[in-house]
Amino acid sequence: MAGGTARARPTPTVxxxxxxxxxxxxxxxLVPAILGLxxxxxxxxxxxxxxxxxxxxxRLTEPGVLTxxxxxxxxxxxxxxxxxxxxxxxxxxxxxxxxxxRQLVRALVTVPLxxxxxxxxxxxxxxxxxxxxxxxxxxSTFGVTVPFTTTAVVLAQAFVAMPFLIxxxxxxxxxxxxxxxxxAATLGAGRWTTFTHxxxxxxxxxxxxxxxxxxxxxxxxxxxxxTFAGNYPGRTQTMPVAVYLALETDLEAAIVLSLILLTxxxxxxxxxxxxxxxxx
Amino acid sequence: xxxTRLRTALTALALLVVTGCADDRADPAAxxxxxxxxxxxxxxxxxxxxFTRLGQDFxxxxxxxxxxxxxxxSALAAQINQGAPADVFAAxxxxxxxxxxxxxxxxxxxxxxxxxxxxxxxxxxxxxxxxALSDLTKPDAKVAVCAEQVPCGAAAxxxxxxxxxxxxxxxxxxxVRAALNKVRLGEVDxxxxxxxxxxxxxxxxxxxxFPESTGAVNDYPIxxxxxxxxxxxxxxxxxxVNSDTGRAVLTAAGFQVP
Numbered sequence: 001m002a003g004g005t006a007r008a009r010p011t012p013t014v015x016x017x018x019x020x021x022x023x024x025x026x027x028x029x030l031v032p033a034i035l036g037l038x039x040x041x042x043x044x045x046x047x048x049x050x051x052x053x054x055x056x057x058x059r060l061t062e063p064g065v066l067t068x069x070x071x072x073x074x075x076x077x078x079x080x081x082x083x084x085x086x087x088x089x090x091x092x093x094x095x096x097x098x099x100x101x102r103q104l105v106r107a108l109v110t111v112p113l114x115x116x117x118x119x120x121x122x123x124x125x126x127x128x129x130x131x132x133x134x135x136x137x138x139x140s141t142f143g144v145t146v147p148f149t150t151t152a153v154v155l156a157q158a159f160v161a162m163p164f165l166i167x168x169x170x171x172x173x174x175x176x177x178x179x180x181x182x183x184a185a186t187l188g189a190g191r192w193t194t195f196t197h198x199x200x201x202x203x204x205x206x207x208x209x210x211x212x213x214x215x216x217x218x219x220x221x222x223x224x225x226x227t228f229a230g231n232y233p234g235r236t237q238t239m240p241v242a243v244y245l246a247l248e249t250d251l252e253a254a255i256v257l258s259l260i261l262l263t264x265x266x267x268x269x270x271x272x273x274x275x276x277x278x279x280x
Numbered sequence: 281x282x283x284t285r286l287r288t289a290l291t292a293l294a295l296l297v298v299t300g301c302a303d304d305r306a307d308p309a310a311x312x313x314x315x316x317x318x319x320x321x322x323x324x325x326x327x328x329x330x331f332t333r334l335g336q337d338f339x340x341x342x343x344x345x346x347x348x349x350x351x352x353x354s355a356l357a358a359q360i361n362q363g364a365p366a367d368v369f370a371a372x373x374x375x376x377x378x379x380x381x382x383x384x385x386x387x388x389x390x391x392x393x394x395x396x397x398x399x400x401x402x403x404x405x406x407x408x409x410x411x412a413l414s415d416l417t418k419p420d421a422k423v424a425v426c427a428e429q430v431p432c433g434a435a436a437x438x439x440x441x442x443x444x445x446x447x448x449x450x451x452x453x454x455x456v457r458a459a460l461n462k463v464r465l466g467e468v469d470x471x472x473x474x475x476x477x478x479x480x481x482x483x484x485x486x487x488x489x490f491p492e493s494t495g496a497v498n499d500y501p502i503x504x505x506x507x508x509x510x511x512x513x514x515x516x517x518x519x520x521v522n523s524d525t526g527r528a529v530l531t532a533a534g535f536q537v538p
Binding site: 021125126145236244 | 352355452
């Protein structure tokens with residue numbers, strides 16, 4: 001739906017990207033590219049080498065594993081939705097609206113990237129905890145406490161994942177041709193209509209990329225989760241937390257859990273990619 | 281053209297090297313390497329206060345610099361078995377020590393130098409009036425316990441079973457200090473932690489002793505490692521921990537000594 005509108009836009013003068021080839025691939029690019037790939041993939045090979053294949057099926061069927069996996073996929077998806085809901089408008093604000101202190105806000109958005117996740121979790125406790133700035137009010141007014149709940153897991157994941165989405169979407173917005181938006185405005189469309197009918201379809205691939213990044217980051221989140229949400233099977237024990245605790249006693253179990261998480265995420269991401277095959 | 285290529289390749293190489301170095305530095309195990317007159321002691325996180333004290337005494341008496349790597353016992357055991365340069369290993373549980381001994385990385389048999397007992401940590405002044413383990417099962421009580429994969433969690437399990445108390449904690453924390461911090465932050469009403477942890481955080485928390493904890497006491501073993509760079513100094517340090525001074529420091533921190 002959204003992608004269809006984006007593709008229907010008038011094609012610029014240059015030939016479609018990726019079809020032009022001039023000469024052979026420069027060695028100066030190829031060598032570091034291959035080194036980069038090795039650097040990223042070798043640790044995975046390290047895990048595969050140590051995987052206890054013989055006991056793999058038996059470990060896969062352990063009940064705690066599926067519970068943690070389900071919780072991880074659910075919370076990461078919810079966190080991504082929360083990021084989309086709040087992050088896309090924020091990215092739009094940063095890219096399209098001039099306001100004083102915009103540079104500062106842009107820098108503040110990246111704070112969760114720099115903050116060690118454990119500190120992020122502590123910061124969330126100090127805000128949403130039972131004695132936190134917002135949490136104490138929630139507790140006294142509604143009798144609601146956030147820490148140690150699945151909600152806390154989603155909040156922790158959204159906190160660390162949102163910057164990835166915002167940066168991707170803001171980049172897409174700034175790279176997008178604003179003449180379409182201007183044309184829409186000239187034709188009498190309000191800013192909201194322009195946003196939903198022109199801007200969003202235009203940057204849909206950027207939003208998709210940001211959502212994928214955010215989802216992946218949320219799925220792997222550990223530090224903020226264990227600090228803010230704690231660890232309880234079925235409620236707050238996500239796969240990364242289960243992996244960390246397995247490492248305390250059983251290296252092989254930790255490797256198996258990591259592989260399961262990796263496989264599931266790769267399968268899901270590859271599946272989504274096929275669906276969005278038209279996106280660059 | 282060639283120069284650009286060379287520069288790119290060099291940059292890539294430099295990046296690799298930098299990343300490698302950064303990794304080395306991030307690994308606390310590597311910090312002790314290459315320092316001639318330094319003794320490297322890997323010790324359980326709960327020993328931080330007492331061993332830091334003992335290390336200072338030892339430095340003053342023997343003129344040997346002591347560096348510590350405090351972390352979870354299982355992480356330390358894994359680091360040692362992966363070849364981390366350490367002279368002495370002090371663990372918070374015999375199981376973690378056994379990992380190192382079984383891998384053939386110890387020099388001689390470990391000796392138990394301290395014991396640690398669980399207490400109920402509550403916010404200072406005990407606002408909920410906790411007096412026994414059974415108080416923690418009240419419907420509104422939020423309690424943090426260590427995960428069973430770490431020593432304090434295994435001890436808590438034993439104590440709760442011995443007491444016949446069916447406790448449902450809100451969280452199973454990854455280590456004892458994390459459980460204690462949840463009490464300090466006011467996020468839970470109580471946590472099962474070691475007496476030494478309560479002693480170290482006496483400004484914020486009170487410790488409630490409970491009889492069932494005697495059935496779940498943790499032994500702390502210490503050993504000189506096979507690949508120690510300074511075996512003599514390492515043996516001297518172990519002796520120092522077991523000396524009257526050592527025992528006094530450990531007792532003051534809340535440990536029991538054999």
